[in-house]
Amino acid sequence: MKFTKMHGCGNDYVYVSGFQETIEDYPAMARKVSNRNFGVGSDGLVVILPGTAGDFRMRMFNPDGSEAEMCGNAIRCVGKYVYDKGMTREKVVRVDTLAGLKVLELTEEDGTIAKVRVDMGEPVLDPVKIPVASDAQPVLAEVVEASGRSFPFTCVSMGNPHAVTFVEDTDAFPVEEIGRQVEVDAKFPRKTNVEFVQVLDRETVKMRVWERGTGETLACGTGACATLVACVLNGKTERKATVRLLGGDLFIEWDEATNHVFMTGPATLVFEGELHV
Numbered sequence: 604m605k606f607t608k609m610h611g612c613g614n615d616y617v618y619v620s621g622f623q624e625t626i627e628d629y630p631a632m633a634r635k636v637s638n639r640n641f642g643v644g645s646d647g648l649v650v651i652l653p654g655t656a657g658d659f660r661m662r663m664f665n666p667d668g669s670e671a672e673m674c675g676n677a678i679r680c681v682g683k684y685v686y687d688k689g690m691t692r693e694k695v696v697r698v699d700t701l702a703g704l705k706v707l708e709l710t711e712e713d714g715t716i717a718k719v720r721v722d723m724g725e726p727v728l729d730p731v732k733i734p735v736a737s738d739a740q741p742v743l744a745e746v747v748e749a750s751g752r753s754f755p756f757t758c759v760s761m762g763n764p765h766a767v768t769f770v771e772d773t774d775a776f777p778v779e780e781i782g783r784q785v786e787v788d789a790k791f792p793r794k795t796n797v798e799f800v801q802v803l804d805r806e807t808v809k810m811r812v813w814e815r816g817t818g819e820t821l822a823c824g825t826g827a828c829a830t831l832v833a834c835v836l837n838g839k840t841e842r843k844a845t846v847r848l849l850g851g852d853l854f855i856e857w858d859e860a861t862n863h864v865f866m867t868g869p870a871t872l873v874f875e876g877e878l879h880v
């Protein structure tokens with residue numbers, strides 16, 4: 604099976620063209636390719652397929668085999684993939700996802716796509732739709748207990764669920780210990796991604812993420828969007844801010860007029876390969 608390894612801010616996936624390859628069992632393939640000892644090694648599997656409403660369709664699977672509705676870092680790489688491989692000549696590309704149609708604007712540098720801006724759509728703040736068991740709307744401080752401590756979470760869906768909490772120092776925070784427990788807390792019926800955020804100033808935050816179905820990753824695009832929305836809802840930043848992740852920076856805007864969130868960041872090719880399946 605031919606594949607391409609790409610990353611967005613260090614959030615790395617194995618990309619497979621569904622135009623050329625047939626995968627019979629997506630969850631099993633995701634578990635296989637993601638394994639960093641026995642597979643290619645990645646934060647999951649992304650399959651690029653023909654679109655229905657859009658030009659293309661993206662399906663994304665976590666290393667545990669679960670399918671996510673949306674992946675911000677992957678969708679930027681899908682834009683790079685389809686343009687650099689000549690599957691489109693357009694610099695505006697529409698991609699179907701389980702979280703709806705997303706529109707990508709591609710920026711070329713030295714003959715390849717280096718940067719992508721994505722219209723991520725409207726954040727979902729209704730607790731039933733996120734989903735999270737809470738009576739509040741928006742959910743600004745839903746308390747979850749982990750390791751004997753109480754953490755107030757602001758909950759946002761960007762198509763997939765996110766729970767954001769503010770901490771003093773992300774570098775020192777026990778992300779794995781707390782994230783692992785919050786991900787599977789009974790308040791989150793479809794589990795949740797968990798973001799730990801340190802506000803540096805009104806236009807810059809640091810964030811570390813524990814991803815549903817994956818563990819800690821170097822970056823999460825939907826998580827960066829949920830973080831900015833949580834920051835604005837809690838009066839901590841402006842509507843445009845840089846989110847500093849372990850693997851790089853994403854620029855996020857929450858447009859007041861349209862209520863849409865926009866994410867701008869890099870898309871990077873690592874290598875191409877062939878996997879014996």
Ligand SMILES: N[C@@H](CCC[C@H](N)C(=O)O)C(=O)O
Nearest residue numbers: 671674675676763823824825
């Ligand atoms: N890293 C991604 C999100 C991937 C899916 C997530 N683990 C989930 O299950 O919702 C991103 O960049 O958005």
